[in-house]
Amino acid sequence: MSPLAQVSDAYGQRFAEFAFEPAFTAAVDQHVADLRTRLATDTAPLEPTPPDAAVLTDYTLGFLDALAETGWREPVGHDYAVCRLTAISWLARRHDLA
Template sequence: MVFEEGWAASPLRWLMNAVGDSALERMGGDPALVAAVDQHAAWLRDAIPLDRETLGDYLLGFVDELRRLGWSFTGEPDAPSLRLTAVCWLTRELRLLDDFAGP
């Protein structure tokens, strides 16, 4: 993942631009991936309020921890990438960014 200058000012927009389209597109043809992402989305629904500010703050903390651990995005469906995809999916489904609104 590339962390361009100012990425933390709008973390949801950064995530959607960095991985959103490709991550959400992969879900379309993989029922197992959909189920795994849904589990992560359910965890987020239970853990935090799902508004733009709170989800963005969660994303900042999550990404900071991934960076501290030296994790890098490979595109493989590991736990961190599933959580990031769940954030993308929720961002789209909840229409938290107008330009990434779902159908």
């Protein structure tokens, strides 16, 4: 299973929290915007283009490696990593990359 599929399966379940956690929704939205900016290959189109699957996969692998190196464990709530992984999941599902 690809890293994008793994993250999408694991963190896509958190989308249900958007309905009752507006702060989490806003944080994930900010992470999506940041990822679009970091991974963009074009210049500010009116409609954001989908991220390249290979580039998003490489980013995801690097992010997961960094989490593993620090010994990160998923908390009950929402920390930076949960928001970032949920944003990766959202992008992968939104653009059918997983």
